[in-house]
Amino acid sequence: MKRLTPTGEFIYTYAYHEDEKELCQLEMRAFFGRDTEEKIIKSKCGIDPSRSPFIKEQLEVLFEAAELSGILEQAAEVNMDSATFKVIFPKINGLALGDKVDYLEKRDIERRIGAVITGRADVHNPDVTFGLIPFGGRWYFGTSRQSESVWFLHQQKPREYSTALSTRVARAVANIAVPYPAGIKAIDPCCGIGTVLVEALSMGIDIVGRDINPLVVEGSRENIAHFGLTGQVDSGPIADITQQYDVAIIDMPYNLYTRITSEEQQEILKHAQPFTEKLLVVTIETIDHMIDQAGFTITDRCIAKKGLFLREILVCERTNERTKLIEELQEI
Template sequence: MPAYIYTYASSEEERSLCHLEMRSFFGKDSHINILKSSIEIDPSRSPFMKERIEVIYEGDNLTDIIEQVDQIEMDESTFKVIFVKINDLEKSEKIGYQEQRQIERDIGWRVQAEADVHHPDIVFGIVTLGGRWYFGKYRKSEAIWLHHLKKPREYSTALSTRVARAVSNIAVPNPEGVQAIDPCCGIGTVLVEALSMGIHIVGRDINPLVTDGSRENIAHFGLEGDVTTGPISDVTEKYDVAIIDMPYNLYTHATPEEQLSILKHARRITNKLVVVTIDTIDEMIEEAGFAIVDRCVARKSLFLREIVVCE
């Protein structure tokens, strides 16, 4: 069975959201910012993942790894070895900078290929977790969401790109064959993040001003997505999942009655829903026919948003 090691970094305010995203990807979370799984995820999908190691060899100690790496077939490729700093070692057992570099050299000497520390063809990572050592192909996360910070059309109450990206992953951890909808899409922050990760999602909003802005934002980043104007009540197609950031901004503010109506129509068109809300609406969600299966809180200073996963 394949194995992957993922490392994470999140602020205290983001931790709850980070852990919900972990659980959506892997069915479990980790409070030590490092996690092993047989599930393969591109680390650039997550705003919290730092890196991934695709495990080739593992052993009870570093010597086990060193004895195995000379089996690697590299052809003409160059390589580099990186010691992954995030691990579960106790503070008293942490490996210092000089020892980390020595471990990289010790492993590098056994690889039958040319080393290149600046522009290698392949990067390998070495990490310890759970009392064992792991070695494999290293992949660093690229902060793609950073490229989406500046949009042609914006408003202040829209989700941040980091939150929107995590919410998209929570809703659609595996995009293959999944049809998603954002029926209150606003200016398309979720749509841009989801589309950039290959998630098949359509957008809709009752306000023509924001649907125009959503289309402009999607096109600005070279993406293609279908955005229509109209209420969720007019949607007749079925979807695998819906993402709803409850409207509360200057352009479209939903009353409690309208919120309940949105949720009931979501129940009609999908079996899975991820709701982003500034109010606690548990009773409303249950009245609409959903059961809450997981949740988190995303904080920004004193401002709180709840992300609620419903089925």
């Protein structure tokens, strides 16, 4: 019997609208250190597929082969004992031409692999779901996990702002800021009604919220509690923060009710510098010069689109003395 031991590699399939491509690729770079033009990526990083609003499926690779016949040979050694199973060949958009397989051939391959595995198949409620994916000229077989659209459940909140981030964007922003939550403390010091907080808390990220407006603080607390989550949200200006955090997420305040000047925006960024090494900023304006003046360096970025409405996502690190010296020398 073939022992089902994961190889340590994962394959993720993606689905996104063209307007979301840049945001999705920025999230990819946060998770995997690189992105791809294809809607599929292979990595040794294990990410819960439900964390991303763009991931459709995760395949934890059990074995691979250059030809389909090699997969069939290895699958024939699998014995499921009392566990039921099914085999799926997922629909994948964006595959290279050489990796594409038509619908009827996919169904035939599923049946052929299912027939050689020792055990009882159950297409409706299996104990284990296996997946098969052709990628990069090779075939990969493993256990399949489908993404659950958790963010979709968070769309209906008791408190709403018309200009708040969508739950999809908010979830991606939280992932970009904190791709690996273990040991990371985060803060959203201009949290508004808590759209980012809800997404981050639902993924187990250790994050607290804060806002200068006590009314929206109450709204944020209500939204968090509505989804059965627990999170701290305080009322007060960003200037009063004294605790240190690993990362801060700032969606720059703007709308008819929050008339903020460029000077006030600069103050927000300046006050963030002492308490965080990493900063993720969401802005509708170009503020590169403000980021620099506040003592941060932009390390990655993207444009998040929604029709004609554009937001810029900036990933920033606190500028150290060496970086400052290099920048000064380059200007000479």
